[in-house]
Amino acid sequence: MTRIKILLIEDEKNISKVVSYNLEREGYQVLTARDGEEGLEKARKEAPDLLLLDLMLPKVDGLEVCRRLKADPKTASLPIIMLTAKTQEADRVVGLEMGADDYVPKPFSPRELIARVKAVLRRSKRAELPALWRCGNLQVDWERRIVKSKQKTLELTPKEFTLLRVLVEANGRVLSREALLERVWGYEQAAEIQSRTVDLHVSQLRKKLVSEGKRVITVTGAGYRFQMPDEE
Numbered sequence: 001m002t003r004i005k006i007l008l009i010e011d012e013k014n015i016s017k018v019v020s021y022n023l024e025r026e027g028y029q030v031l032t033a034r035d036g037e038e039g040l041e042k043a044r045k046e047a048p049d050l051l052l053l054d055l056m057l058p059k060v061d062g063l064e065v066c067r068r069l070k071a072d073p074k075t076a077s078l079p080i081i082m083l084t085a086k087t088q089e090a091d092r093v094v095g096l097e098m099g100a101d102d103y104v105p106k107p108f109s110p111r112e113l114i115a116r117v118k119a120v121l122r123r124s125k126r127a128e129l130p131a132l133w134r135c136g137n138l139q140v141d142w143e144r145r146i147v148k149s150k151q152k153t154l155e156l157t158p159k160e161f162t163l164l165r166v167l168v169e170a171n172g173r174v175l176s177r178e179a180l181l182e183r184v185w186g187y188e189q190a191a192e193i194q195s196r197t198v199d200l201h202v203s204q205l206r207k208k209l210v211s212e213g214k215r216v217i218t219v220t221g222a223g224y225r226f227q228m229p230d231e232e
Contacts, residue, residue: 003029004121007048009039009065010083011057015106019052022110023117036060040068043075050121052113053100054083055091063095070099070222076179077170079124081116083108099174099222123172133168135229138212140164149210159184160205167216167226176223198224 006028010016013034020030031046033039035058043051043065051069055062062082069075082095082103092103101120104113133140139148145161147154156164166183167175175183177198185197202224206213215227 003027004050005029005031005046005048006050006052006117007031007033007039007042007046008052009033009036009057009062010052010054011035012054015054015083018110019113022114026114028117034058036062036065039065043069043078044072048078050117050124051078051080052083052117053080055088055095056085063091063098066095066098066100070176071178073176073178073182076176076182077124077173079120079173081113081120097219097221099176099219101173129165129168135168136212136215138209140168147209149212154208154210156205156208159201160208163201163205164209164226167224168228170226172225172228172231174219174222174225180223 006023008016008019008023008030010019010032011034016032016034020032023030031042031048033042037059039053039057040060053062053065057065066080066082069078069080076099080100082092082100083106084092084103085106095103101123102116104116129142131141131143133142137149140146142165147156147161147164162184163180166180177195180198181195202216206216209216217225217227219225
């Protein structure tokens with residue numbers, strides 16, 4: 001069985017050792033990096049399942065690491081937990097707006113960190129969608145590509161249907177415009193006009209989903225997410 005792979009980018013040696021030890025005790029495979037530059041390289045090369053990211057790093061700071069990973073379609077969906085000092089409240093807000101999933105203020109207990117790791121990993125899994133999926137007033141037959149609201153069939157274009165599915169499969173997580181361009185349109189580079197295409201399709205999808213359109217949420221500076229039933 002393949003172990004879940006976690007990348008820890010932390011320049012403080014003692015913290016890195018303690019965190020690595022406790023994560024490995026839980027059965028995770030742990031990779032480490034001591035600065036932002038090395039961390040970026042490993043994140044792209046090793047394809048970890050989750051990133052633990054200290055914000056105060058040599059060479060490339062944690063916020064810049066987060067920004068670069070979220071801007072790259074190949075790493076945009078990587079779950080990120082920030083490790084921050086109490087004095088870094090403003091940086092935490094910026095990091096969350098960039099798409100980080102959670103933060104743990106230092107000092108923290110290994111038990112608290114592991115609980116956060118497990119929670120983020122649960123949320124980061126793609127939703128396993130039943131053939132007939134219901135959410136509020138929505139009913140979607142994924143195989144027949146039929147979407148209904150209050151038993152009335154909604155006329156979605158093929159791209160709007162794919163956009164809906166990609167958002168729902170993200171299971172409540174934020175997807176950047178770049179990630180949506182790659183998954184829905186197949187673009188690897190996000191030109192301005194292509195980003196506007198995402199915004200236009202999201203706007204049209206919201207309108208067509210009528211009362212459930214409010215579930216397609218804009219996360220300023222980060223992208224879009226779909227509010228799942230278990231969030232209510």
